[in-house]
Amino acid sequence: MVVPRFWRERRYRYSLIGTRCPVCGTIYFPPRDVCPKCGRESVGKMEEVQLSGKGKVYSYTVVHQNVLGYKYQKPYVMAIIETPEGPKLTGQIVDVDPEEVHIGMPVHAVFRRIAEDGKAGIIQYGYKFVPDKE
Amino acid sequence: MRDVAIIGAGETKYGEHWDKSLRNLAVEAGLKAIEDANISAEDIQAIFGGNMSAGSFVGQDHVGALIADFAGLAELNVPAIRIESACASGAAALHAGYMAVASGLYDIVLVGGVEKMTDLPGDMVTDILAGAADREWEVFFGATFPALGAMMARRYMHEYGLTREQMALLPVIAHKHGAMNPDAHFQREVTVDQVLNAPMVADPLTVMNCSPVSDGGAALVLASADIARKYTDSPIKISASVAANDYISLHERESLTVSKSTVEAGKKAYKMAKKEPKDIDLAEIHDAFSIIALLGIEDLGFAKKGEGIKLAEEGQLYYDGDLPYNVSGGLKAKGHPVGATGVGQVVELVKQLRNEAGKRQVPDAKVGLAHNVGGTMTSSIIHIVEVM
Numbered sequence: 265m266v267v268p269r270f271w272r273e274r275r276y277r278y279s280l281i282g283t284r285c286p287v288c289g290t291i292y293f294p295p296r297d298v299c300p301k302c303g304r305e306s307v308g309k310m311e312e313v314q315l316s317g318k319g320k321v322y323s324y325t326v327v328h329q330n331v332l333g334y335k336y337q338k339p340y341v342m343a344i345i346e347t348p349e350g351p352k353l354t355g356q357i358v359d360v361d362p363e364e365v366h367i368g369m370p371v372h373a374v375f376r377r378i379a380e381d382g383k384a385g386i387i388q389y390g391y392k393f394v395p396d397k398e
Numbered sequence: 399m400r401d402v403a404i405i406g407a408g409e410t411k412y413g414e415h416w417d418k419s420l421r422n423l424a425v426e427a428g429l430k431a432i433e434d435a436n437i438s439a440e441d442i443q444a445i446f447g448g449n450m451s452a453g454s455f456v457g458q459d460h461v462g463a464l465i466a467d468f469a470g471l472a473e474l475n476v477p478a479i480r481i482e483s484a485c486a487s488g489a490a491a492l493h494a495g496y497m498a499v500a501s502g503l504y505d506i507v508l509v510g511g512v513e514k515m516t517d518l519p520g521d522m523v524t525d526i527l528a529g530a531a532d533r534e535w536e537v538f539f540g541a542t543f544p545a546l547g548a549m550m551a552r553r554y555m556h557e558y559g560l561t562r563e564q565m566a567l568l569p570v571i572a573h574k575h576g577a578m579n580p581d582a583h584f585q586r587e588v589t590v591d592q593v594l595n596a597p598m599v600a601d602p603l604t605v606m607n608c609s610p611v612s613d614g615g616a617a618l619v620l621a622s623a624d625i626a627r628k629y630t631d632s633p634i635k636i637s638a639s640v641a642a643n644d645y646i647s648l649h650e651r652e653s654l655t656v657s658k659s660t661v662e663a664g665k666k667a668y669k670m671a672k673k674e675p676k677d678i679d680l681a682e683i684h685d686a687f688s689i690i691a692l693l694g695i696e697d698l699g700f701a702k703k704g705e706g707i708k709l710a711e712e713g714q715l716y717y718d719g720d721l722p723y724n725v726s727g728g729l730k731a732k733g734h735p736v737g738a739t740g741v742g743q744v745v746e747l748v749k750q751l752r753n754e755a756g757k758r759q760v761p762d763a764k765v766g767l768a769h770n771v772g773g774t775m776t777s778s779i780i781h782i783v784e785v786m
Binding site: 273300322325326340352353354356367388 | 525539540541552601647
């Protein structure tokens with residue numbers, strides 16, 4: 265893979281920038297050019313909005329497979345996180361004992377290395393989630 | 399729109415075909431269907447082929463042209479187009495073939511499906527299959543396809559109290575049927591304990607909750623219903639061919655425990671076929687993961703939400719029960735060569751409706767339903783077929 269593929273997504277993945285439809289107010293992440301609820305009315309009007317990074321576990325799994333680019337961190341926790349702004353995000357939960365992860369657990373987003381394309385390839389960054397401190 | 403009938407059906411055995419290539423599998427299935435339909439090459443006016451990812455699995459695109467060529471049809475210049483909708487590519491090809499004949503554009507077409515998956519190591523196959531989800535916003539962050547299935551299962555367990563023991567009944571039933579299908583990838587029965595104690599892929603799904611990586615091909619010959627009896631005494635009518643879609647990523651959906659694409663396609667299919675769930679004599683339901691089959695059973699109207707597993711507990715899903723489920727063995731035991739699967743489901747229905755299914759024959763089968771999904775139930779394509 266070449267750099268632009270990851271470079272073009274950097275703002276959204278590093279800073280959790282999504283979009284809001286000004287017609288109905290719904291917030292989307294990842295960003296969208298068209299609001300699925302408002303259709304053409306929303307075209308050209310979608311506004312950028314930054315998520316707080318807060319959220320709760322909506323569902324999760326512990327991945328035990330060999331996965332391309334992730335061998336160094338097996339097993340790992342994958343989750344869908346629901347945010348107070350509305351959108352749900354797919355990401356890993358780290359710095360946690362997999363046994364302690366549960367639906368409803370409060371988490372927040374952190375900036376982390378996601379994967380790398382071999383020894384000489386691009387190191388890819390984005391968000392992961394860690395548990396809130398009790 | 400005119401009525402469309404299936405006049406021929408054929409498929410390869412599903413499994414690890416180390417000695418057969420993509421083209422070998424496609425041609426073998428196609429020739430079997432042509433032989434079964436008792437037609438010759440000159441009768442075929444077009445080919446629609448389902449294939450998810452030959453470009454990634456074996457580095458071959460332009461699959462339609464390749465298959466038509468090696469089926470001996472290049473001299474006849476028969477048009478051949480490859481159709482893709484991830485794991486629903488087979489049903490998508492059948493949908494296209496159905497439209498082509500129903501519209502009157504063609505009188506006889508060949509619909510095929512093929513996938514050659516075992517030429518690559520497992521982690522690469524897993525990565526290619528993940529392309530059925532959102533590569534940039536699910537897969538990038540580490541979500542494999544089984545991980546997405548597992549998150550559907552986890553949420554379902556949370557909302558409806560499903561246990562892993564209950565969910566294990568679905569692969570047990572599929573394997574019971576697969577053991578009676580000489581073309582199935584796995585022809586042996588398994589126990590609940592074997593499912594539960596198999597290696598964990600993505601908690602709560604063990605490898606026995608997941609369909610295998612298989613090679614295989616399947617094919618059907620479609621004809622307009624008015625000429626079908628010229629070729630066969632037992633044509634099977636396609637009473638409904640319906641597709642529907644949902645958000646590609648799981649995280650975008652309001653619920654992980656109902657598939658809106660299956661609900662929508664199901665409603666439209668029953669209406670098109672003038673049937674209700676109780677009229678269905680047997681169903682081939684997409685069981686790439688046990689949880690997807692459970693949602694399929696419920697969202698197709700065979701059980702209320704949260705109660706689908708009761709059908710398994712009561713024994714109704716066996717071939718001699720009230721709702722024979724995946725009597726072919728399903729994706730789990732028959733196998734899941736992704737592009738072939740949707741076509742192969744209907745090949746099984748044709749065998750059953752013609753009373754040619756041997757040991758696993760469903761008594762008095764007249765109406766069958768095939769449910770093929772792409773992605774995490776992102777695309778759902780449903781066919782209802784019946785004796786005519």
